[in-house]
Amino acid sequence: MPLTTSPTTQTVAVLTGTADLQLQRRTRPSPAAGEVLVKIHTVGICGSDTAYFHGTASYAINAPFILGHEASGSIAELGDGVRGLAPGTPVALTPSLSCGKCEQCISGFDNLCQHTRYLGSAAVTPHRDGALQEYLVVPATHVLPLPKGFTLAEGALLEPMAVALHAARKAPVAGKLVLIVGGGAIGQLTAVAARTLGAASVTVTDVSAHRASTAVQHGADYALTENELRAGFARGSYYDVVFDASGHPAGVELALQSARPGTGRVVLVGNLPAGVGIPHKYITQAETWVTSTLRFAGGLAPALDFLTEHQLDISWLVEQTIPFHRIVEVFQPPNAGDSPLKVHVQLTN
Known part of the structure; x- marks a missing residue:
């Protein structure tokens, strides 16, 4: 069952070690200047998430951290100085946080930035927590407003599409x-x-x-x-x-x-x-x-533009959606047949 909620805390899914994923209560974060607080709606599960869970990832887990980088939600709160966004705006989250100053970033290869901190990644120390939590603070520059008619479930597919x-x-x-x-x-x-x-x-x-x-x-x-x-x-x-x-x-x-x-x-x-x-x-x-290839360059906007320009529907990719309190089930072997192409974890209705 979901953990008890309160206005100042939230539920998070913490990977503490191989095959040890726990739902915990933590303090709900608040956005600083230039940041936004996103109420997470949907998180897609990637092969890298399952690799971390099963201990086969390229990077060792040195401390407990939160998985999830294919995410969407809605703006819950604005930090000081944020313009052009409003509470309630549906958004997809751009998971890569590069430095913006190195040769690779300036040349348009921000995905190759040596200082990138990716959501839900143990590639850096300290590890960067991901989106399997009810609320997440990110830079305002790292949310992409979704057009009318584009669902939050589709928004969570923009990262793999990119x-x-x-x-x-x-x-x-x-x-x-x-x-x-x-x-x-x-x-x-x-x-x-x-x-x-x-x-x-x-x-x-x-x-x-x-x-x-x-x-x-x-x-x-x-x-x-x-x-x-x-x-x-x-x-x-x-x-x-x-x-x-x-x-x-x-x-x-x-x-x-x-x-x-x-x-x-x-x-x-x-x-x-x-x-x-x-x-x-x-x-x-x-x-x-x-x-x-390494992930993608230029954020999620090229993927969104590609889908809308060509009127492509990729929602069929999601073959299973489960509620947040059943998150551990995602990482268990299927009872029979193939595992779903894409599993979405739904954090809010």
């Missing part, structure tokens, strides 16, 4: 044969982005038949198994641009093998487990151009 769009724009996809390895949330959205950006065809491969077929239902042209892909290699069937969204060593290997020798491009989007290398022999044997 990741996918950043990836799809990393290599020229217009008129190209595109393959996406991995049909999870980011793979699904990368397929949507590639198709919208003019790919000649989009193929998705995943070990899950459900995820592969879901991609076809929402814009991909083909769904192939690994065996079907490999059978195509013997016929000279390769891809111009390949995205690995699996975050799995076997997925990366398949992506590298699927790129057209001599001209193929591979974009690594998924996060590999710590200590895992890349099978470079497939790169050298085909002289493949390989790059990677």
Whole structure:
């Protein structure tokens, strides 16, 4: 059951160690000058959140902290000097807080800022608490007002959409044969982005038949198994641009093998487990151009503009929504079948 509420405290979900997520009461924060207090409505669960929970993340948890970086809510309170926002305004939260002064930030690569503090991340010390709490203070510059008709649940999808769009724009996809390895949330959205950006065809491969077929239902042209892909290699069937969204060593290997020798491009989007290398022999044997992405640059506005300009609906990605007091259930293995593509935790009605 939800913990007892009061005007000055709030419920937060604290990860104290591997597989130890606790609902606790803490003091409700107040915004300082230039900040806003956001009443959190929806938080999407990402693969990085589950990696922290299961102890497989690249960064060690050195102190208890709060997960969650795919978030939306409404403005609850304004700090001194904040203009252009009003209490009650629905917003999405931009999770990356970069310095704004370094060479990378000035050059438009704020996602590569060495001083970035990301919501719900243990990559920095002290860790930066995330959005799995009823109220969160953020800089006023890091909320994006949502247009009329755009739901808060959709607002919480802007962060993964931004990741996918950043990836799809990393290599020229217009008129190209595109393959996406991995049909999870980011793979699904990368397929949507590639198709919208003019790919000649989009193929998705995943070990899950459900995820592969879901991609076809929402814009991909083909769904192939690994065996079907490999059978195509013997016929000279390769891809111009390949995205690995699996975050799995076997997925990366398949992506590298699927790129057209001599001209193929591979974009690594998924996060590999710590200590895992890349099978470079497939790169050298085909002289493949390989790059990677880190989150996204330029905030969430490009993703929102992309969705509204092309009138894209990505709400189908959310296959489960649970209330905040059942948050621990999100990290348990599914009883049967595939885990949901995207789980949303709803903190308020």
